[in-house]
Amino acid sequence: MTATLAGCDVPLATAHDLALVDLDGVAYRGHLPIPHAAESLTAAREGGLRLVFVTNNASREPEEVADQLTGLDIPTAANEVMTAAQACAALLRTRLAPGARVLVVGGAGLRTAVERAGLTIVDSADDGPDAVAQGYAPGLAWEDLAEAAYAVAGGAWHVASNLDLSLPTARGFAPGNGALVGAVVAATGVQPDSAGKPSPTMYRLAVERAGAERPLVIGDRLDTDLAGARSGGLPGLHVLTGVSSARDAVLADAGLRPDFLGGDLRALLEPHPAPQRGADGWWTCGDRAARAVDGRLELDRQGPHGIDVIRSACAAAWEAADRDDHVDATTVPELEA
Structure with a gap:
């Protein structure tokens, strides 16, 4: 159980040696590319990060998955795919x-x-x-x-x-x-x-096969990708390009919470500041803040949200939930990265 997000002073791609990447909602959407996915994964690879694509889809062969990724400008070999x-x-x-x-x-x-x-x-x-x-x-x-x-x-x-x-x-x-x-x-x-997510079986198999020491799970679904990471004791990055929204993250139960949050896969190439709690109860990240008071989530100001206010809101809501003072879901707006 964690009351806040983790921090990382260097880009995640530098801090980890293997990324376990979900497919639909992260690397692509259906048969379509997701903006910034291919170039971000390419840059991470060029920096030394190894990739294994981990999917709950059991109907397709690894070679077929690899061909689809390659066709979307994410060159992939069959042995870089782990299927359910x-x-x-x-x-x-x-x-x-x-x-x-x-x-x-x-x-x-x-x-x-x-x-x-x-x-x-x-x-x-x-x-x-x-x-x-x-x-x-x-x-x-x-x-x-x-x-x-x-x-x-x-x-x-x-x-x-x-x-x-x-x-x-x-x-x-x-x-x-x-x-x-x-x-x-x-x-x-x-x-x-x-065998599939949220069971950590696939993650463990992929880590063992790669011989990795610092793996990172990347997913878009809290109830499968990130729940599997938490149950397997692995750090997880939740990207907001698929099923689970920023609002879902704010309201997430302890077993579904990610360690890191990013709008898309560019988050792999960036440091991640950890939200900090002030004596006044406000959680701050960057120049944004949020707090939970009497079951209500409060943001520091109106206007565009951004990833830092989402991080602050997660920290505030999770802290409240962990002391059994859950935030009323109706007070949590749809948050955009």
Whole structure:
């Protein structure tokens, strides 16, 4: 639990040796680039920061993800991608011996990862699978979910690649893997284990593979990316280019709070001042300040916000929440970086 954001006197890209970068909402949005993402990641790399792109998407192969990033001017090799499918397969191997039978309910990326882990894929609950590996794929049908339910009800270990309830698409948010997993849970009453964020499994695998000593998680979702960082004891940078807003950060529970905040990936190339608490109860960062009084968030002045007032507001609201004097959400405006 932390009552304020961390500080860093040098650019984050200098202070860390590995960045674990989320994809959608951070590196790109759907099939579109995010402003400043490519040039910021390139500059960070040129300064010596290694990158691994970590995604809860289990339907695609690492090579496919790498090709998409490369096409968006973020040159990436397949071994710089860690998918939830790979984490799912690694989790399966913690309990299953080579050759164990796994019913895969998901896309090509999950099937490949399970095969590469030395496990045997079966296609029916009647084949007596030892486990069910479930990941998102757009072509999944009722028959696939039913087969998973039959196997889990028969005693198979249920492992989900992730439990994201929603999935961002070009048209809005669609049901994610967690929603599909929920159908199997509703039918069986059995809660699955999960390999994807907010479990720190993928982060740990990526750090081990890279041999990193000072990793940094970068994400746009507090409930997955940053919750996974906090549960894994890793520092996290929340960028405001995706799902979770600055207002969400201000109101975040302790287990979801980031260590650093930035408007976009240019934040990698900048120092991060830590908010400071004054004797009068105002939290200041740069030339902006905020405080929490009697359940209300107060800003020092009206007008444009900026990242420093967001940092101050987070510190003030978190301190209040940690003493059980939570800020009324209706007093927190939409804050723009």
